[in-house]
Amino acid sequence: MQTVAQTLLNHRSIRQFKPDEIPQATLDEVLHEAVVGTSSSGNLNSFSMIVTRDPARKRRLYELHGEQEFVLQAPLVITFCADWHRTRQWLRLRGACDNFNNFLGYQVAANEAMLISQSVTLGFEARGYGLCYMGTTLQAMGKIADYLQLPQTCLPITTIAVGVPDEQPERRERLPLRAYVHDETYREASTAELEDLYRAREESGWQRYMSMPRLRAMCEEGGITSLAQMYTSPYKYDPEAYAATSRQVLDALRGRGFLPEPPTDEAVPTPAG
Ligand SMILES: Cc1cc2nc3c(=O)[nH]c(=O)nc-3n(C[C@H](O)[C@H](O)[C@H](O)COP(=O)(O)O)c2cc1C
The missing domain is CATH 3.40.109.10 (NADH Oxidase)
Known part of the structure; x- marks a missing residue:
């Protein structure tokens, strides 16, 4: 072990x-x-x-x-x-x-x-x-x-x-530790620091996606030219799909009793007068 x-x-x-x-x-x-x-x-x-x-x-x-x-x-x-x-x-x-x-x-x-x-x-x-x-x-x-x-x-x-694993994939890299760790209070990274933090990840991530022929073709067709664009494209975490899923999650929470049901028309008080 x-x-x-x-x-x-x-x-x-x-x-x-x-x-x-x-x-x-x-x-x-x-x-x-x-x-x-x-x-x-x-x-x-x-x-x-x-x-x-x-x-x-x-x-x-x-x-x-x-x-x-x-x-x-x-x-x-x-x-x-x-x-x-x-x-x-x-x-x-x-x-x-x-x-x-x-x-x-x-x-x-x-x-x-x-x-x-x-x-x-x-x-x-x-x-x-x-x-x-x-x-x-x-x-x-x-x-x-x-x-x-x-x-x-x-x-x-x-x-x-x-x-039981039947593959031995490469280790996926993370950002350098300093990207995640803040000393006492949060400190926003400058543009130059962001460039530095994401450089290696952008290169390896993009190379990995581009090594997949179907994904590569889709990116070329959709004008996607970087890892960042890829992440919020329709092929990964599309904002509209994300928003739709968020609504579904809220519905599930309501359906299982974790959130109150929205008020029905009858329960909405009519304006006075
Ligand atoms: C909450 C969570 C959800 C994930 N969902 C998927 C998934 O649906 N399909 C998939 O292939 N990998 C999924 N992953 C695996 C991640 O893609 C993976 O952890 C990440 O790319 C880093 O690679 P590594 O785990 O090999 O270090 C998920 C990981 C986490 C933590």
């Missing part, structure tokens, strides 16, 4: 897997370590993890996750949910006040889901397994919630596909 430092320094997202199954005992061990070893707000552990192994169910998740091939290949998919449902059941059972069916509840539980997901990730990676997160969880939040039969105040936040 690798140390935490080795695990972090060896990290790469893995998107190709061998067909090998992950033994139940290993899964149990990784999940147990993550649960006992992850801090939790109020120790209320407001998360749940849905483990998917069944090929037919994985296929439906693959569809919901924008048909990312590795979902089908990976023997195991875990959906991490922000979950106050269980805790609220317990509160009711004990005659305590109801709570957490509000936006702060969502925010706290979403944090917990992300924290536990990273602990699980480290556990798998330390044992030599590979995995990839799926941001598509947010894009299909409502549909995934329905498919996994999530109850009220329970929503999927992120998902990982896990297995």
